[in-house]
Amino acid sequence: MGMSFSGRVALVTGAGAGIGRATALAFAAEGLQVVVSDIDAQGGEATVQAIRTAGGEASFVRCDVTRDSDVAALVVSTLETYGRLDYAFNNAGIEIEQHKLAEGSEAEFDAIMGVNVKGVWLCMKHQLPALLAQGGGAIVNTASVAGLGAAPKMSIYSASKHAVVGLTKSAAIEYAKKGIRVNAVCPAVIDTDMFRRAYEADPRKAEFAAAMHPVGRVGKVEEIAAAVLYLCCDQAGFTTGHTLTVDGGATAI
Template identity: 65%
Template sequence: MDNQQGFLDKVVLVTGAAAGIGEATARAFAAQGAKVVLADIDNGGEHVANSLCAQGHKAVFHACDVSNSGSVTALFAFIQDTFGRIDIAFNNAGIDIESGKLADGSEDVFDKIMDINVKGVWLCMQHEIQTMLKTGGGAIVNTASVAGLGAAPKMSIYAASKHAVVGLTKSAAVEYAKKSIRVNAICPAVIDTNMYRRALAGDEKKAHAIGAMHPVGRIGTVEEVVGAVLYLCSEAAGFTTGVTLPVDGGSTAI
């Protein structure tokens, strides 16, 4: 088994693990010998965990609503009872349910996006850091977005939530740098996931236009995001903390 990045027997939490980037990252960690906890409000995460176990990997699923403090507390109690520690966390759960200009937005949409994208990351980080402090440190990666590094027209609430994730990431990185806890974020542009394909609804003209927005001339793949996450969690990134790493085909270079 390939363990070049030092993940053998590490306990890894992935939220939003039922599909897309979260699922692919959980599979990548498991393939390198990690013990993976998959968390998601979608019970499809249980199918992913079962498929990993069937392949001989170590994986468990726990249903969790990251926006609910009781649910998050229960998740970490489960991790403690099952593994007694957590070495790596990928806070990936998030939503994008917005499609309009700021003045036309609704309070319900604002609350839901902030509850999941910001409060959910904050709650998970609290538990992760408290646990890691007891066991000598660890690595945390949060999913932000290129929308957290600049403007996102017709997605102002989503952009605000991802700017907040960047702020949480940088602040925690500095607060716990001397405690051997590294905290970084990835900032993807448009990535080829099932969510993206559903939003596209088979519109090839729109797909071409979206791809052309990126300097490389295409959207990103899930595997390209996974590679960035695994690097930031690896021993090779031991001197890297507080970073917001664009995975964006050059979009933020413009």
């Protein structure tokens, strides 16, 4: 069963690396026009170049998802460039803290919540009217298995991802009869630059991260991209308000 994406446009935030880049490339490989967005212009432009080299079509828009004016301009630019918006993957996120709750700082809290929660809220706030005007579409937000349960030594990050799940489910119900589906993908540990930064100082932690998944390894960015594309495709038309866990069996234990 092939996925139907003919003539569609996708917007991906946090697309300068990792899961975002892999998903932007996957959308383009399916023939979509892709708006690549990131606060990191160099990374975003590299993603666009990779898409074009592979024969796809993409453009880059720099965006700080914590700024309302940036997000509004991102959606406007998408509509002006391609004339429509069909899918949005709100993936921009900031990495985890690695200490107990009482050891955190207010600045750390504000930074994580600003990107992971406010950023997703602002993106949906501006994407939903565009989708409504068009008659429908799909949004996927990046949550985490840390947003489905407890996450010791990453309480702020966990709280931010619980919030993403709440935003996702609430928006899904609000717009369910308007032709707009809103879902979240919940990865476990994925092999990204963020993962490597978190564990580079202690290789034993990386080994532990692999062992915590019953499949015996961390996930691949392409595996998350595949989940996002499924949640966007027409064949997933009866799926909304869902948290799709891609975790190598970690939450099944």
